[in-house]
Amino acid sequence: NAGVTQTPKFQVLKTGQSMTLQCAQDMNHEYMSWYRQDPGMGLRLIHYSVGAGITDQGEVPNGYNVSRSTTEDFPLRLLSAAPSQTSVYFCASSYVGAGEWSYEQYFGPGTRLTVT
Amino acid sequence: GESVGLHLPTLSVQEGDNSIINCAYSNSASDYFIWYKQESGKGPQFIIDIRSNMDKRQGQRVTVLLNKTVKHLSLQIAATQPGDSAVYFCAENSAGNQFYFGTGTSLTVIP
Numbered sequence: 095n096a097g098v099t100q101t102p103k104f105q106v107l108k109t110g111q112s113m114t115l116q117c118a119q120d121m122n123h124e125y126m127s128w129y130r131q132d133p134g135m136g137l138r139l140i141h142y143s144v145g146a147g148i149t150d151q152g153e154v155p156n157g158y159n160v161s162r163s164t165t166e167d168f169p170l171r172l173l174s175a176a177p178s179q180t181s182v183y184f185c186a187s188s189y190v191g192a193g194e195w196s197y198e199q200y201f202g203p204g205t206r207l208t209v210t
Numbered sequence: 211g212e213s214v215g216l217h218l219p220t221l222s223v224q225e226g227d228n229s230i231i232n233c234a235y236s237n238s239a240s241d242y243f244i245w246y247k248q249e250s251g252k253g254p255q256f257i258i259d260i261r262s263n264m265d266k267r268q269g270q271r272v273t274v275l276l277n278k279t280v281k282h283l284s285l286q287i288a289a290t291q292p293g294d295s296a297v298y299f300c301a302e303n304s305a306g307n308q309f310y311f312g313t314g315t316s317l318t319v320i321p
Contacts, residue, residue, distance in 0.1 A: 125307070129311075134218055136311040136313045137301075137311040150307070153310070186254075197259070197303070198259070200256070203253050204251075
């Protein structure tokens with residue numbers, strides 16, 4: 095049981111380049127999400143998904159796309175990288191069951207992205 | 211305590227003492243709250259959660275208190291240990307699927 099895995103760990107992009115950050119979980123969680131973490135700003139939600147085929151925008155979705163074709167994978171695509179997207183990106187997943195009230199999110203180790 | 215938009219507060223405590231970390235949340239409709247611990251270079255780790263119909267919830271060495279009247283949340287860590295040194299975040303939820311995080315409090319435990 096690997097939990098939530100993210101690749102790559104580090105990435106440097108030039109302005110205008112595109113790339114995909116990978117996220118996978120092996121816990122059969124319905125809910126998955128992407129956050130970015132900037133110094134002094136805490137974590138901000140980019141996009142989330144409540145199940146395969148369903149995605150929705152979070153607090154800061156501009157410049158990012160997501161898809162959820164399987165329960166396990168939730169990739170985050172940067173369409174045209176900008177210096178403002180320099181940040182640490184975290185993927186998280188949780189189980190949301192009927193009657194459950196606790197949403198313990200499991201976070202991946204993060205991807206540190208620098209855009210020059 | 212922490213709140214959205216403020217610089218990262220810091221707290222230093224002596225090993226063995228109790229720690230109290232505070233969080234002011236913004237949305238009076240928030241009905242679910244989580245405390246996370248984040249060690250350097252790692253992702254956040256769930257510590258404890260609480261629903262708005264509770265005032266207090268206890269875990270192992272941790273207690274979360276919720277005061278809805280003043281929109282305030284606190285995390286109490288008993289007998290703080292060096293391994294507790296980390297940044298602590300509170301997160302609030304009001305819409306079921308979106309969590310909003312505070313800016314965090316950095317806890318340093320002095321041996």
